[in-house]
Amino acid sequence: MSFRKVRNAHKTENTEDYLELIAELLNSKGEARIVDIANELSIAQATANKTIQRLHNQGFIKKQPYRSIFLTVKGQQIASKSKKRHNTVLKFLMNLGIDQKTASADAEGIEHHVSEKTLKKMEKFNSAKKIV
């Protein structure tokens, strides 16, 4: 059993979710605020703030005190990679015949645990569009 990989995935999971969400907010609303992040994730603002501080310390985020949030190049790279992976998993689940809502919820959890190899197979399946 290879549980180490899973635990390592966990460390980056929250980071990926935040960066993906920030990228989305920047894209749709033009800015990413702590308030929006907290709402989207259904957590307290203080919790969002704390995580944002961590992401800032780790160089994924650019921000000034009391101002909204931007992604560094490093942050953007992870965000786009995560988004791509998310879409692949979501489409895959829907092609499998799962309804949008369930597929969306499951994809959220699954996306962080899918290897490159598996992702490739899912893409292949998606382009073949074989519904079983």
Place this chain on the structure above:
Amino acid sequence: MSFRKVRNAHKTENTEDYLELIAELLNSKGEARIVDIANELSIAQATANKTIQRLHNQGFIKKQPYRSIFLTVKGQQIASKSKKRHNTVLKFLMNLGIDQKTASADAEGIEHHVSEKTLKKMEKFNSAKKIV
């Protein structure tokens, strides 16, 4: 986005891994020891011990100090459910054409995030045995 579900899954994830592993050890070796658990999970014995204490407090495990570990009925139920889910995901990934090693690693992470609906679809896919 439904991140709350993912976070709730995380809380039970480690619990499920432990209970599944303990059931396996009981089955294969006849007993489950902290040493074995720590080795299997590649963590320190002190860490395994601490989690085992938590599982004991939460009523998933029966044990006496300095003795090996057993599952309560509650623990057994979760273990067998987890095992079933794990096998379904593993078979599914392999039917998708993913090699045993990769499938095994991915299943470890994915199994905790698969809803009942998705699990059903995977089972259906598995019994159809359609390799794409």
Place this chain on the structure above:
DNA sequence: ATAGAAATATAGCCATAGCTATATTAATTA
């Protein structure tokens, strides 16, 4: 321009999971 509202930040708490070091108990073997 300033008062009140909204957003951000900080402090301090809890639980979990990880670690090393050390103590205690059980098992083995000389």
Place this chain on the structure above:
DNA sequence: TAATTAATATAGCTATGGCTATATTTCTAT
């Protein structure tokens, strides 16, 4: 049986993510 080894337990540390309460700053509207 006694000494050594192995296993378990405990103490104390770190980091993460969750919370509420409160302070501070910025925004908005009168």
